[in-house]
Amino acid sequence: MKTDAINMEIADYALEMIIACRDDGSIIYANKKARMELGYGEDAKGHNVYSVFPAFLDESGSPKKMRDLATGEPKDIIAYRVNKTLFHCRAVVFESDPDIYVILGLNVSEEEFLRREISNAGEEVQEADKVKTEFVANVTHELRTPVNGILGSTRDLLSVVTDSEQVKKLTLIEKSCENMNNIISSILDFSKLSAGKFTLEQREFNFRDMIDYVKESHSSRINEKGLDFFVSISPEVPDVIIGDELRIVQILNNLLSNATKFTSVGKIALEIFKTARVGKKVELFFIVVDSGIGIEKADLSKLFKSFSQVDASISRNFGGTGLGLNITKQLVEMMGGVIECESEKNKGSTFSFSIWVEVPSEEEDEEEEFEDEGGELELIAEAAEVIPEGSEEEEGIKAFGNDENISEIEKRLSKLILCVEMQNWERAEMFADSVKQLVDNAPKDIRTTTLHLKMDVQKENYDKVVEDYGQLLKYLSNYKEG
Structure with missing residues (x-):
């Protein structure tokens, strides 16, 4: 008996309603919280749970059996007070003793109110x-x-x-x-x-014809400014792809227009590579390099924000709404890719982005045949041209990851860095090309860093080349250890 009194005292301090009833629904106990919520005063005896919870009645208004209600699963239901006002309640029913059932209930009116407010706010935002x-x-x-x-x-x-x-x-x-x-x-x-109402239109088109169109569109303006303009497409890039041609052109136009706008002396370059393949999907990697005004590292985070330019003076001097790069970023992400920027003040900028496109079945077959039958011989020939003094057999070095391949990459990187130290940038670029061929099947981090290495060599950026070189050696070391 003393234990029952202790349990009842503990129950009175509970933050949720605790109601005990018999199989017929008659209440035999209600803790302090339940009495306060339901307006029972000091004694809840004589009341019935069926008058409190209409959900305990069937469609005809007859009481459901408490045994059937005692599932132990919480449910959101309506609870009525003595004065017939109601509130939202989260309740669970379980059997305590034979013919004794316990209902735990929590007033969730505030939670329900906030949920409705959030829902209404969401609808208002959608309507706006x-x-x-x-x-x-x-x-x-x-x-x-x-x-x-x-x-x-x-x-x-x-x-x-x-x-x-x-x-x-x-x-x-x-x-x-x-x-x-x-x-x-x-x-x-x-x-x-x-508004999430932008859709991509996928169709088959000739990729190289598209790039020719982009090049022709920008050549006149770039030549007017006395700049050099280079466009390079890696041989492994498919001729025909399936994607949104209009939006790919829009991305390239945004990046090339910016490069032209912010470059007064030097060059603009566009390079395109195939960096991955999964089934009929291929990843295309684009690099746009300029020798323009560049961007402070502290301002790089502002680049892709809407209505944002890194400096108010840029808007005054060069114009623009600050929307182009934000739109470009969203389009790239819709195509399953990412976009990044590397830049130094007064030293130019490099924008790189990737997108995933589909290859038609016939193009896929031709690509596989080219890779299987001619790829290795082409690699060996290119390697021999790049390093004519190295007459050793080049068989086996194409497959990334084996000892011979890693050793050859490290050897060519060493020769590349030696050329850089001697300011022989043309020779260094040849070695960068040969390294790129040897990492064709490498993990993405290695391929991307190799691409950056080549671009930094082309820009004759000593510090970045050394940084790329060190990063590649670190990747190769981790790969060998793994």
């Missing part, structure tokens, strides 16, 4: 996003219509006007309209991406 997206779509359409009208009329005038001063002014109007259209397109793309 919908309104914003529709507004942006309507406004951009309304803006584009007069801009295109002005652009069309300007081009008509340019075709007939001969006065040089008038041609100059009309050309300025034409360029301004084109810039405005680009800004409108960026705002519309950003709005769609933010």
Whole structure:
């Protein structure tokens, strides 16, 4: 008896309702929390759990058996007080003794209120996003219509006007309209991406023809500035792929336009490699290098944020909305890739990104045949050209990871760093090419670092080359130990 009294006293200090009842639902005990929540005063006897919890009744209003309700599983139900007000309750029923059932209940009204508030807030945000997206779509359409009208009329005038001063002014109007259209397109793309309504259109196209188009689109502007422009596609990149051609072009246009905008002297280079393959999917790796104004390391984190430029003076001097790289990043990620930037103030920038695309069945078959029948001989020939003084057999060095392969990579890296120390950058680039061939099947970290090594050699960046060299040796050492 004394133990029962102690248990009841402990129950009175519980933070949840504790109700004991018989099989017919009659309450034989309710702790202090239950009496307070339900308005029973000091004594709950004479009350019935079926009047408290309507969920304990079946569809006809008849009481369910307590034995059937005692599942031990928590359920969210409604509880009624004596004064007929109600609250949300999380309750669990279990059998304590034969014909004695215990109900543990917790008032979750506040939790339910917060859940509804969060749900309503989410709906309000969705509605606001919908309104914003529709507004942006309507406004951009309304803006584009007069801009295109002005652009069309300007081009008509340019075709007939001969006065040089008038041609100059009309050309300025034409360029301004084109810039405005680009800004409108960026705002519309950003709005769609933010609202999750942007979709990629996958179709088959010729990749090299696309790159030729991109090159031709930028060559004129780059040549006007007196810059060198290099485009290189690795032989293993498929001719035909399946992907969103328009959006890949958009990514490259954004990066090359920025490179052109921020580079006054030197060069711009675009290199493309195939870095991985899984079934019909291949990973393409793009590198865009410029010798422009560069970026402070502290500002790199701002690059891919919306409406952000690393310096307010850049917006004043070069223009732009600060949306291009944010859109580029989102498009790259939609294609299963990542984008990164390496840069030094006044020393240029290197943007690299990867995307995954599909290879058509016939292209896949041709690629496999090329790799199986000609790949090894081509590698040996290229290696012999790069290191003519090394007449040893090159059989077996292609398969990354074996002792001969690792040894050959380390040997060529040593010769590369020696060329760098002697300022023979052209020779160093040849060794970088040969190393790239030997890591073709290596883990991604090694392939990526090798690509960076080659680009840094091309830029004649001594410090970065030494850093890449050390990182590669570390990777190779870990690989041998593993």
